Amino acid sequence: MRPVYLDNNATTRVDPEVVQAMLPFFTEQFGNASSMHAFGAAVGDAMRTARKQVQELIGAEFDHEIIFTSGGTESDNSAILSALETQVGRDEIITTMVEHPGILSLCDHLAKTRGITVHKIGVDSMGRLDIEAYRKALGPKTAIVSMMWANNETGTLFPVDLLAELAHEAGALFHTDAVQAVGKIAIDIKSTEIDMLSLSGHKLHAPKGIGALYVRKGVRFRPMIRGGHQERGRRAGTENVPAVIGLGKASELALKHMADEQTRVKALRDRLEKGLLQQVGNSFVTGDPTNRLPNTCNIAFEYIEGEAILLLLNKAGIAASSGSACTSGSLEPSHVLRAMKVPYTAAHGAIRFSFCRDNGEADVDQVLEAVPAIIAKLRELSPFWQGADKAPAVFNPTFA
Amino acid sequence: MWDYTDKVKEHFFNPKNSGVLEGADGVGDVGAISCGDALRLMIKVDKETDVITHAKFQTFGCGSAIASSSALTEMIIGKTIDEAMNITNQDIADFLGGLPPEKMHCSVMGYEALRAAVANYKGEEWADDHEEGALVCKCFGVDEGMIERAIRGNHLTTVEQITHYTKAGGGCSTCAEAIEDVLTKTNKLMVEEGVLAASEAFDPTNAIRRSAKPNQPKVSPLAPTTNHGGAPAKLTTLQKIKLIEQAIEEIRPFLQADGGDCQLVDVEGETVYVQLSGSCVGCQMASVTLNGVQEKLVEKLGFLVRVVPVKNH
CATH class of the missing domain: 3.30.300.130 (Fe-S cluster assembly (FSCA))
Incomplete structure (x- = not known):
C-alpha cells in the first residue's frame, strides 16, 4: 500500500539536499571549529554560513543572535531559566494553558521547587488567547512571558507581536516557542519586539537533535549549559557541526518553498478538511479558522476514540496523530483541546493531519477514501453512538 | 506506537461479537466517555444450566480496549456464570498474548464489565469500587487512595516498597515523583499520629536514602570480615x-x-x-x-x- 505521511507537525523527512550538505562534515571536514588549524577553520566558515541561513529564515538583524541548541525543548528551557536569572527581583512567569510540555513541565517544576508563580492564560473554544486575562496577569513581578507562535495540535496562531509589546510595557521579557511556525509562515523577527524565539530543526526537514534559540542583541542572557566558550559563551559544548550545517541548508530550502506552503500545501489541507466534513457527520474542525498554520488540520470525530482511528488509518497506510504525539504515553485527552473546552466525547476522537511540501493530491484522495469507512466502523462499535440521525452534535462551533 | 501482539490486532481489526444483543439477560456498563474508554457487555444466560449462551459488546476506546472486549466475549461464551467469574484480567491479557503494561487497564475493564453484567443478571447492585481519585500510576491504574492505604497498612517508607505492594511505578516509572509526594505526605501524617518513628519516615531531602532501604546495611553481615x-x-x-x-x-x-x-x-x-x-x-x-x-x-x-x-x- 502507498504510504501517506501526514504527521509533519510531529516530525518531517530530512530533505535529501540537507543530507547531501551534511555528509562532508562527517568524514572530510570533521574538524572542531575551535581548533587553530585548517580543519577547524573550514568548519568555522561553514557554521557561519549556516547561522546566516537561519538568520534569514526568521528575519533576524544579526547572525550572532542565533544560538544553536539541541532542539526546541533546550531552547525553551534556556530562555526561561535565563530570564529568571537576569530579571532580578521578578519571580513570575506568564504562559498559556496550551503550550508545549517543553514550557509547561518546566514551569510546573519551577513553581514546585523554586516557588515561582506561574500564570497560565486560557483560550476560547477556537483556541484564541484571552488577552484581557493576560493584561491582568502582567505586573512588576513578571520576569518573562512565554507564548507559542503556532499551536502544535490545532495550528492556531497567537498574535505574538501584540503580546510582546504588552510584555515590554510591564518590563517583562517575551519568549515565543515558534517550533511549529518557523518554516511554515513568513517571520520577520526584527520588526517585532520579541526577545527570544525557539525553533527546532526536525520540524523543517533538518535532522532531529538540532535547534536554535534566537536572543535579540542587547537582551541579557545567562547560559543553561556551562563549559567552553562555544556560541559566544551562551551554550557550551562542542557544536553538532553536521546538524548545524543541516539546519542551515533546511532553513534556506524552507525560505525557497515558503510560497508553496502558503498556496499549494494550504489548498491540499483545505480540500481534505472540506471533504471530511462533508462525508463524515458529527465531526468538526478545531482551532481558529481564520488564523491558522496553512498545513494543519485538527478534526474531531465525535463518539469514538483517537487511538483506534490511528490504528485503522495506519492499516490503510496513513500516518496521522491524535492530539500531541508528545502526550501519547498519557491517557488524558489533549490538554490543548481540554483548554478549548472541547467535550470529552469529541476530544478523545480528535485527529491531526499535518502536511508538508512533500504531499500531493493523491495523499488527500487516499485519506478521503479511507476515513469515512473507518469512522463508521468504530461508531458501530461505540456504545454512545445512536446512529447519525439520533446523535446530537455536542459541540458545533461555526466553521465555514 | 504500542507494541500490540498479533492476537490483539486480530481482535481489534476483526472484533468478535460486537454490537447490540437484543433481549439480553444481563447488561454491564463500566468506564466513562470522560476516561477515554467505556465498555458495555451484554449476556444471555440459559436459566436451567446457568451457561452463558450469547455475549456481545460495544466499546468506546483504544485498540486494546476493543480487543480486550472481543476476547472477553470469546472467553465467556459456553461457560457457566461461576466458571466465567473465575476469569481474571490477567487471563484476558494472556488470551491476547499479553498487553503493553500501560494498557493492562483495558483487561481490568473487561473483568469489571463481566462482574457488572452478572450482577445485573442476578438483579444485584454492582458498585464500581474504583474511587474517582486522581490516578498516580497510569500504567497500572493505581490512585492516590490505594497508595496511601498500602503505605499505612504496611508502614512503607520507600518508593520501591510501594511498587512492590501496589505495582505503582512499576511500568514506565514517570510517576516516581508523584509517588514520592504521596509517600512524603502520608509518612509525615503517620509520624504526627505517632504510628511511625520520625527517623524511619521517608525523607525527600535525602537524595541517597531515596533509593536505599533504610535500616539495612548495603552488604549483609553474612559477608566475611576478613577484608x-x-x-x-x-x-x-x-x-x-x-x-x-x-x-x-x-x-x-x-x-x-x-x-x-x-x-x-x-x-x-x-x-x-x-x-x-x-x-x-x-x-x-x-x-x-x-x-x-x-x-x-x-x-x-x-x-x-x-x-x-x-x-x-
Whole structure:
C-alpha cells in the first residue's frame, strides 16, 4: 500500500539536499571549529554560513543572535531559566494553558521547587488567547512571558507581536516557542519586539537533535549549559557541526518553498478538511479558522476514540496523530483541546493531519477514501453512538 | 506506537461479537466517555444450566480496549456464570498474548464489565469500587487512595516498597515523583499520629536514602570480615548461594501475592539463573520482576550480578 505521511507537525523527512550538505562534515571536514588549524577553520566558515541561513529564515538583524541548541525543548528551557536569572527581583512567569510540555513541565517544576508563580492564560473554544486575562496577569513581578507562535495540535496562531509589546510595557521579557511556525509562515523577527524565539530543526526537514534559540542583541542572557566558550559563551559544548550545517541548508530550502506552503500545501489541507466534513457527520474542525498554520488540520470525530482511528488509518497506510504525539504515553485527552473546552466525547476522537511540501493530491484522495469507512466502523462499535440521525452534535462551533 | 501482539490486532481489526444483543439477560456498563474508554457487555444466560449462551459488546476506546472486549466475549461464551467469574484480567491479557503494561487497564475493564453484567443478571447492585481519585500510576491504574492505604497498612517508607505492594511505578516509572509526594505526605501524617518513628519516615531531602532501604546495611553481615586492604570481600560459592537464597526468600511473598513464584536454579560466577513460575510466566511484567530480583541480589551481595531466567520445561 502507498504510504501517506501526514504527521509533519510531529516530525518531517530530512530533505535529501540537507543530507547531501551534511555528509562532508562527517568524514572530510570533521574538524572542531575551535581548533587553530585548517580543519577547524573550514568548519568555522561553514557554521557561519549556516547561522546566516537561519538568520534569514526568521528575519533576524544579526547572525550572532542565533544560538544553536539541541532542539526546541533546550531552547525553551534556556530562555526561561535565563530570564529568571537576569530579571532580578521578578519571580513570575506568564504562559498559556496550551503550550508545549517543553514550557509547561518546566514551569510546573519551577513553581514546585523554586516557588515561582506561574500564570497560565486560557483560550476560547477556537483556541484564541484571552488577552484581557493576560493584561491582568502582567505586573512588576513578571520576569518573562512565554507564548507559542503556532499551536502544535490545532495550528492556531497567537498574535505574538501584540503580546510582546504588552510584555515590554510591564518590563517583562517575551519568549515565543515558534517550533511549529518557523518554516511554515513568513517571520520577520526584527520588526517585532520579541526577545527570544525557539525553533527546532526536525520540524523543517533538518535532522532531529538540532535547534536554535534566537536572543535579540542587547537582551541579557545567562547560559543553561556551562563549559567552553562555544556560541559566544551562551551554550557550551562542542557544536553538532553536521546538524548545524543541516539546519542551515533546511532553513534556506524552507525560505525557497515558503510560497508553496502558503498556496499549494494550504489548498491540499483545505480540500481534505472540506471533504471530511462533508462525508463524515458529527465531526468538526478545531482551532481558529481564520488564523491558522496553512498545513494543519485538527478534526474531531465525535463518539469514538483517537487511538483506534490511528490504528485503522495506519492499516490503510496513513500516518496521522491524535492530539500531541508528545502526550501519547498519557491517557488524558489533549490538554490543548481540554483548554478549548472541547467535550470529552469529541476530544478523545480528535485527529491531526499535518502536511508538508512533500504531499500531493493523491495523499488527500487516499485519506478521503479511507476515513469515512473507518469512522463508521468504530461508531458501530461505540456504545454512545445512536446512529447519525439520533446523535446530537455536542459541540458545533461555526466553521465555514 | 504500542507494541500490540498479533492476537490483539486480530481482535481489534476483526472484533468478535460486537454490537447490540437484543433481549439480553444481563447488561454491564463500566468506564466513562470522560476516561477515554467505556465498555458495555451484554449476556444471555440459559436459566436451567446457568451457561452463558450469547455475549456481545460495544466499546468506546483504544485498540486494546476493543480487543480486550472481543476476547472477553470469546472467553465467556459456553461457560457457566461461576466458571466465567473465575476469569481474571490477567487471563484476558494472556488470551491476547499479553498487553503493553500501560494498557493492562483495558483487561481490568473487561473483568469489571463481566462482574457488572452478572450482577445485573442476578438483579444485584454492582458498585464500581474504583474511587474517582486522581490516578498516580497510569500504567497500572493505581490512585492516590490505594497508595496511601498500602503505605499505612504496611508502614512503607520507600518508593520501591510501594511498587512492590501496589505495582505503582512499576511500568514506565514517570510517576516516581508523584509517588514520592504521596509517600512524603502520608509518612509525615503517620509520624504526627505517632504510628511511625520520625527517623524511619521517608525523607525527600535525602537524595541517597531515596533509593536505599533504610535500616539495612548495603552488604549483609553474612559477608566475611576478613577484608584485605579494603577491597570488596570475596565470598565463597557457598556463602554466595546462601545470600542469594536469602534474597529470593525475601522477595517471594510479593510474587506469591500475585500468584507467581521464583526459585534459584544455578549460580555461575556472576550469573544467577532463576526460574519464574505461576503467573510470572508470560506476564508482561516479568522483566520488571527480574529487575527487582536482581536489585535485591546486588544489594545483598554488594557486587553486580546478572539474573537470567530459565525457561520452564
